[in-house]
Amino acid sequence: MNIPFSTPTAARRRPMTQKTVTLAxxxxxSAMRDLIDDVFLSAFSGEGRAAPEDQARFDLAALMARGDRLAFTTDGFVVDPLFFPGGDIGKLAVCGTVNDLAVGGATPVALSCAIIIEEGLEVETLRRVVRSMAETAHAAGVAIATGDTKVVARGACDKLFITTTGIGVIRAGLDVGVTKARPGDKVIVNGLLGDHGAAILNARGDLALDTAIESDCAPLNGLIDTLISAAPGLRMMRDATRGGIAAVVNELAEASKVGIRLDELSLPMRPEVMGFCEILGLDPLYLANEGKILAVVPAEESDAALAALRAHPLGREAAVIGEVTSERPGRVVMRTRFGGERIVDMLVGDQLPRIC
Amino acid sequence: MNIPFSTPTAARRRPMTQKTVTLAxxxxxSAMRDLIDDVFLSAFSGEGRAAPEDQARFDLAALMARGDRLAFTTDGFVVDPLFFPGGDIGKLAVCGTVNDLAVGGATPVALSCAIIIEEGLEVETLRRVVRSMAETAHAAGVAIATGDTKVVARGACDKLFITTTGIGVIRAGLDVGVTKARPGDKVIVNGLLGDHGAAILNARGDLALDTAIESDCAPLNGLIDTLISAAPGLRMMRDATRGGIAAVVNELAEASKVGIRLDELSLPMRPEVMGFCEILGLDPLYLANEGKILAVVPAEESDAALAALRAHPLGREAAVIGEVTSERPGRVVMRTRFGGERIVDMLVGDQLPRIC
Structure with a gap:
C-alpha cells in the first residue's frame, strides 16, 4: 500500500501519543494511518498532487510544456549516523535524488519517499528527519508526492533507511551525457572536494578532530540551471557521491572512450580534509561528496562556465581540475603535486561504508 | 549514484567470483560495478530505456499517446522469509508496485528498484531474487529501468530489503477513485482472501500445517484491463494488502462518505485459511493479500464485471461480497455467518509484521 502525501487528514484523527515507533x-x-497523518502529512501537506489514491498523479500535458523527456531515478539512503554536521539522512535523501535528476539535465518535478523504520525509533527522531526532507524539498522546488512506511522488529534494521525516487523533465534540445566528452574539453568541479566523506567519518567519532567539517549536502538543481545557461555546449555532468571524483572520471573516460588528465594542484580541497586524509591514509579522490558535480565543457565555454558557477552560492570555489585527451582512452592520469604522474583507477575495496 | 539497468556491460568486466556480498x-x-553488471544487468538487460546515464529516460510524446496522466507510486518490501510458497521478495516487489499503479487505472510503464543488502548475503540468493523480479516484470509487461544498491554491515539490516517505485499512464477519460462509491454499488473481490498472509505465517514455521498454502502474489494489470473494459462505470479499485480487506473498505467508506455492508458467507476463502485463522485467533478480514483487488461497480454492471473477472485466470473465484449503502456513512458492517451483525473497523494493533 502506497500513501500519497496529499491525502486529506480526517478530522477524527488525533496526534500520536506514543513516543516510539512500534510494529503496529x-x-x-489505524496506528499506521495516525503515524502517516501526524508525521508525514503534516510536514508534506500542500506539496502533493494526487487525489486520495494509492498513487500521485501528474498531468502529462503540463509536463510536456516543460520538456520532451521524462527522467526517472532512485536511490537508497542508509547513512550512519542519521544526523551529522551539515545535514541528516532526510536532507541527503532529497538532495541525492534531486541531484541525480539534475545532472542528467532534468528539472526535478516530484519525489517519492519509502521509509523502513526499526521498532523503537523515537517518534521525535522521525519527525526531525521528515521535517528536514520537507525543508530541503521546498528549497529545491520539488514536491514529495507519495510514500510508504514499513516497520521492522528491533535489530532487523539500523534505525531508519530511506529510498527516494524522482521524476523530472528534460527540456527539448538539451542533450548531456557521459559518452559525449571530446579531447580538448575541460573538466570542472563546483567546489571543495571530500567534505561529506570527512564529515561523516568525523561524526562517527573515529577521529576526535577540533574542526567540525560540515557535509556539503545540497540540492544542485539551481546551480545546474545556471551552468546550462552559461555553457550551452555542456557535454556531461555527474554528481561525485560514493566512489568520489575518481569513480566519475573513470566512468566518463570509459563511456566516452577518451583519456582524462587531472592536475592534483588544482583540486579544490580544505586543508583540514587533506590533513584528515593523510592521517587516515585515505585518498581524497575517493571521498564522497553530496553537493559537488563534475562537469565537462568545450574549452571555449570553460571561462563562462566557471564564472557562472562561481557567481552561485554553491559554486564559489569552482575550478578547472583537468582536461579530456585523446591519449590512452579509458584511462585517468593525474599530474601529482610533486610533478610526477599516476593512474587514478576506480576504488577497488570499500572506503567508508554507509556514507550515504 | 543511481544505476540505470540498460548501461552496456563493458567487455573488460568479469563475472563475480565472490560467493557473498561484501561492503565493497x-x-x-569496481566491486559495485561488477555486482551490478553480473547480477542486475544480466537479468534486466533489454528492459531498460536509458542511455548510460544516472537516470532512465522516457519520451513524453510516447507516454501521451497512451494517456493523459502520469501515475507515480512507491513501496518498500521487507517480507520475512525472503522465499515462501507462491513467491519471494523480488516477485512481491514487482507485483506490489505494478498493482498500486493498476488499481488507480494506470497502465504500468516502468519500475525502479533500490536494494539494501546485508553484508554476507549469498550472491546466489541475490541472483534468485533478481531473476524473479525480471521474470515477474516480463510477465507484467513492465520494464525495470533503473536502480540502486547499498550494502550495510552484518546486523544492520535483515538480509535484503527492496523498494520499487513505478510510473504508469492513465488513459484519457478513465476516472476511478476511492471517493466515488455511491449507495447501491456492488463490492467485488477477484478471488480467495487471505492466502498471502497465511502462506507467510506458515512459511515462518509458526505452525506446522500439512497443507502448503501458497501466496496469491501476482501482477493484476491484465485482470484490471479486462475489468475496466467490462464495467466502464467502475468506481474504484484497491489492492487489499497490509491491513487486508478491512483496511480497504474502511478507507472507502470514509473517503466516499458511505456505509458498506459486507456478507460474511459470500467472502471467498479457502477452508484451510479459515481453519488457520481459527487456530491462531486471527480475523481473516485483516489478512494480507498480494493478488487481490476490491472493486466497486454500479449495480447494473455487476454481472458483467463478475463474468469478466471469472473469465480471467486470476479472477476465477471472484465474488460480490457486499454493497454500498447510505446508512451510517464511514462505517463498515458485516452480516455474520450466524445471521448477526458486527462492525468491521480498521486493524488497531499489528497482526503480522513483515508480511510484505
Whole structure:
C-alpha cells in the first residue's frame, strides 16, 4: 500500500501519543494511518498532487510544456549516523535524488519517499528527519508526492533507511551525457572536494578532530540551471557521491572512450580534509561528496562556465581540475603535486561504508 | 549514484567470483560495478530505456499517446522469509508496485528498484531474487529501468530489503477513485482472501500445517484491463494488502462518505485459511493479500464485471461480497455467518509484521 502525501487528514484523527515507533505503525491499520497523518502529512501537506489514491498523479500535458523527456531515478539512503554536521539522512535523501535528476539535465518535478523504520525509533527522531526532507524539498522546488512506511522488529534494521525516487523533465534540445566528452574539453568541479566523506567519518567519532567539517549536502538543481545557461555546449555532468571524483572520471573516460588528465594542484580541497586524509591514509579522490558535480565543457565555454558557477552560492570555489585527451582512452592520469604522474583507477575495496 | 539497468556491460568486466556480498559491493567502486553488471544487468538487460546515464529516460510524446496522466507510486518490501510458497521478495516487489499503479487505472510503464543488502548475503540468493523480479516484470509487461544498491554491515539490516517505485499512464477519460462509491454499488473481490498472509505465517514455521498454502502474489494489470473494459462505470479499485480487506473498505467508506455492508458467507476463502485463522485467533478480514483487488461497480454492471473477472485466470473465484449503502456513512458492517451483525473497523494493533 502506497500513501500519497496529499491525502486529506480526517478530522477524527488525533496526534500520536506514543513516543516510539512500534510494529503496529507498519501494520496497515489505524496506528499506521495516525503515524502517516501526524508525521508525514503534516510536514508534506500542500506539496502533493494526487487525489486520495494509492498513487500521485501528474498531468502529462503540463509536463510536456516543460520538456520532451521524462527522467526517472532512485536511490537508497542508509547513512550512519542519521544526523551529522551539515545535514541528516532526510536532507541527503532529497538532495541525492534531486541531484541525480539534475545532472542528467532534468528539472526535478516530484519525489517519492519509502521509509523502513526499526521498532523503537523515537517518534521525535522521525519527525526531525521528515521535517528536514520537507525543508530541503521546498528549497529545491520539488514536491514529495507519495510514500510508504514499513516497520521492522528491533535489530532487523539500523534505525531508519530511506529510498527516494524522482521524476523530472528534460527540456527539448538539451542533450548531456557521459559518452559525449571530446579531447580538448575541460573538466570542472563546483567546489571543495571530500567534505561529506570527512564529515561523516568525523561524526562517527573515529577521529576526535577540533574542526567540525560540515557535509556539503545540497540540492544542485539551481546551480545546474545556471551552468546550462552559461555553457550551452555542456557535454556531461555527474554528481561525485560514493566512489568520489575518481569513480566519475573513470566512468566518463570509459563511456566516452577518451583519456582524462587531472592536475592534483588544482583540486579544490580544505586543508583540514587533506590533513584528515593523510592521517587516515585515505585518498581524497575517493571521498564522497553530496553537493559537488563534475562537469565537462568545450574549452571555449570553460571561462563562462566557471564564472557562472562561481557567481552561485554553491559554486564559489569552482575550478578547472583537468582536461579530456585523446591519449590512452579509458584511462585517468593525474599530474601529482610533486610533478610526477599516476593512474587514478576506480576504488577497488570499500572506503567508508554507509556514507550515504 | 543511481544505476540505470540498460548501461552496456563493458567487455573488460568479469563475472563475480565472490560467493557473498561484501561492503565493497556498495562502495561505489569496481566491486559495485561488477555486482551490478553480473547480477542486475544480466537479468534486466533489454528492459531498460536509458542511455548510460544516472537516470532512465522516457519520451513524453510516447507516454501521451497512451494517456493523459502520469501515475507515480512507491513501496518498500521487507517480507520475512525472503522465499515462501507462491513467491519471494523480488516477485512481491514487482507485483506490489505494478498493482498500486493498476488499481488507480494506470497502465504500468516502468519500475525502479533500490536494494539494501546485508553484508554476507549469498550472491546466489541475490541472483534468485533478481531473476524473479525480471521474470515477474516480463510477465507484467513492465520494464525495470533503473536502480540502486547499498550494502550495510552484518546486523544492520535483515538480509535484503527492496523498494520499487513505478510510473504508469492513465488513459484519457478513465476516472476511478476511492471517493466515488455511491449507495447501491456492488463490492467485488477477484478471488480467495487471505492466502498471502497465511502462506507467510506458515512459511515462518509458526505452525506446522500439512497443507502448503501458497501466496496469491501476482501482477493484476491484465485482470484490471479486462475489468475496466467490462464495467466502464467502475468506481474504484484497491489492492487489499497490509491491513487486508478491512483496511480497504474502511478507507472507502470514509473517503466516499458511505456505509458498506459486507456478507460474511459470500467472502471467498479457502477452508484451510479459515481453519488457520481459527487456530491462531486471527480475523481473516485483516489478512494480507498480494493478488487481490476490491472493486466497486454500479449495480447494473455487476454481472458483467463478475463474468469478466471469472473469465480471467486470476479472477476465477471472484465474488460480490457486499454493497454500498447510505446508512451510517464511514462505517463498515458485516452480516455474520450466524445471521448477526458486527462492525468491521480498521486493524488497531499489528497482526503480522513483515508480511510484505
Amino acid at each position: 505503525h507498519g501494520g496497515g491499520g | 559491493h556498495g562502495g561505489g567502486g
